[in-house]
Amino acid sequence: MDERYGSSIYWLETSARAAAPPVAGNHTFDVVVVGAGFTGLWTAYHLLEADPSLRVALVERDVVGYGASGRNGGFAMTLLDMSLAHLRRNHGDDAAKAAHDAVATSVEEIGATVAARDIDCEWRHGGLMVVATNPGQQRRVDADLAAAEALDLAGFTRLSAEETQAEVHSPTYLGALREEHCGVLHPAKLAHGLARVVEGMGATIFEGTDVTSIDDADGRIRVTTPGGGVLADQVVLATNAFAAHTPWFRTKVVPLYTYVGLTEPLTDAQWDEVGWASHCGIEDKRNFVHYYRRTVDGRILWGGSDGVIRYGSRIEPRYDSDEKVRSRLRRTFEWTFPQLAHVPFSHHWGGPVGITVTFVPLFGTLLDGRLHYGLGYNGHGVAPSHTGAKILRDRVLGQDTALTRLCFVDTKEPTFPPEPLRWVSAELTRRSLLRQDTRMDDGAQEGDMDPLLLRLMKKFG
Ligand SMILES: Cc1cc2nc3c(=O)[nH]c(=O)nc-3n(C[C@H](O)[C@H](O)[C@H](O)COP(=O)(O)OP(=O)(O)OC[C@H]3O[C@@H](n4cnc5c(N)ncnc54)[C@H](O)[C@@H]3O)c2cc1C
Structure with missing residues (x-):
């Protein structure tokens, strides 16, 4: 195994x-x-599509797709904030609709671009099924359906327990919502394919290059690396969770590790016992959601269940797997699909996502308008990074567009407390969320978030 990774991905x-x-x-x-x-690659793509004469470079510390982009679940979906209902509550109807529609457009554009650019990333446009496995989760599904209706969003349908179980055969489903705008893909193939495409459009990619500082240089920007310096008129910071290690974002983004397990390929007979012909992505409505999907070679990727924040916002290969989370994933996989209890996981890995206080990403500008950033997708960046890259393109080109006015651009960014309070409050929050998930599994009629969590968020938000 490559020593840069702590697990086989x-x-x-x-x-x-x-x-x-x-x-x-x-x-x-x-x-x-x-x-x-994805943020960096799509930004280069959108920039060169808009202006092929631009000289664009990508500088990557490890390799293309090293971060969350090469290891995620591969759901390109519309979710921003904790849910559609939260997005509406936190930002109002007009802003929530504009943000949702922008990401829904991205889902469709990703599908169209990979087809047009010949990127074989195993794209399957099967939609998303958000399932409820207890009454509290059903209330959350209902709240999202009500929000979709109030915002007049296209592509949402309610499914009964029978309809949900007919689609995917799990005895745990009480009902679901179906959202049309979602596709699943092979994330590393998308990252590698995009790298090929942007190089073909004229971008220069540098890998194995740690950017150690980004400074003003008399009206331009100097990007310093161990092997040399790069001068640019404008710089885009697309380091997501890793931005927590910069002075600008130390208290604005916290890396949270999310993990997945991957089964051995199922036999045809086993697939007959599961159904799932549509290849839709599936999530439940826990606080720590489960997200799961099929792969084209017949495996199930099973993710979520818990999330881990390391003291000091550390990101290291040794955190690429976590035995406690793996066991929890295994338990919940077998609970959901008892008919597959004997199908082993062949792989288990994780990676850091960028969490923000507000649960929506942060887009804005520093260094007198020459350093643009887009990061902190809270675990949902596959499609939002495509939208975000269009925002970054417009910013670099100096254009004021509907995208640069979305509700997560140029916001007042609340901060997390400094360490050790940050880790302590994150850990309390995590435990509180997990407790609520357990209470709801035990039948508690809670639909809203734990009051302790809301108090913590108010205090530090
Ligand atoms: C296990 C897992 C499952 C997920 N599942 C989903 C999912 O199904 N759907 C979804 O929407 N989202 C999912 N996500 C989140 C999603 O993957 C991310 O939001 C998205 O990939 C973020 O892309 P990015 O380009 O902004 O960041 P990243 O992919 O993290 O890229 C940042 C890059 O910056 C580089 N870098 C950092 N510091 C420096 C430096 N100093 N110099 C040079 N380069 C540097 C890193 O090496 C890295 O390659 C998941 C994430 C994980 C970890």
Whole structure:
């Protein structure tokens, strides 16, 4: 196993790309993008599509797709905030609708772009099924359906218990909502495919290059790396959870590790016992959701269940797996699909996502309008990073558009407390959320978030 990873990541085992060389010597570009995950890659893509003459470079500390982009569940879905109902409550109807519609457009554009650009990332546009496995979760499903109706959003349907179980055969389902705008994909193949496409459009990619500082340089920006410096007119910071290690975002973004398990391929007979012909993505309505999907080679990726914040916002390969979370994932997988209790997990891995106080991403500008950032998708960045990259494109090109006015752009960004309070409050919050999940599993009629959590969020938000 590659020592940069603390676990075998199936997506990276099944997609390959020859790494580009690191920065050596001094270079000049119009735009430098720091971080080659989905945000960085889509930003380069949208910029070069808008203006093919731009000189664009991507500078990546490890390899393309090293961060969450190469290891996620692969759901391209519309979710922003904790739920559609929360988005509406926190931002109002007009802003919630605009944000939702922008990401729904991205879902469709991702599908169209991978087809047009010949990126074979196993895209399956099967929609999303958000299932309720207890009455409290059903209340949350109902609240999201009510929000969709109030916002007049297209593509939402209510499913009864029978309809849900007919689609995917789990005895745990009490009902669901179906959302049309969702596709699943192979994330590493998307990242590697996008890298090929942007290189073909003229971008330069540097890998194995740690950006150690980004500073003002007399009207331009200097990006410093161990092998040399890169001067640019504008810089885009696309390092998501890793931005927690910069002075700008130390108290605004906290890395949270989320984990998945992946089964061995199921036999045809086992698939007959599960159904799931549509390849839809599935989530439940716990605080720590379960998210799960099929892969094209017949496996089930089973993720969520818990999340772990490390003291000091640490991100290290040794956290790429977690035995406690793996056991919890295994238990909930077998509870959901008792007919598959004997199908083992072949892989288990995780990675850091960027959490913000407000549960929506942060987009804005620093250094007199020449450093643009977009990060903190709270575990939902696959499609929102495509939307975000269009915002970053518009910012770099100096355009005021409907996208640059979305509710998560240029906001007053509340902060988390400094350590050790940050870790303590995050841990209290995590435990409180897990307790509520357990209470709801035991039949408690709670639909809203735990009052302790709401108090903590108010205090630190
Ligand atoms: C296990 C898991 C499951 C997930 N499942 C889903 C899902 O199903 N659907 C969904 O919507 N979202 C999911 N997510 C979240 C989603 O993957 C992320 O929101 C999204 O990939 C963020 O993309 P990004 O480009 O902003 O960040 P990243 O992919 O994290 O990229 C940041 C990049 O910046 C680089 N970098 C950091 N510091 C530096 C530096 N100093 N110099 C140079 N480069 C640097 C990193 O190496 C990294 O490659 C999941 C995440 C995980 C971990």
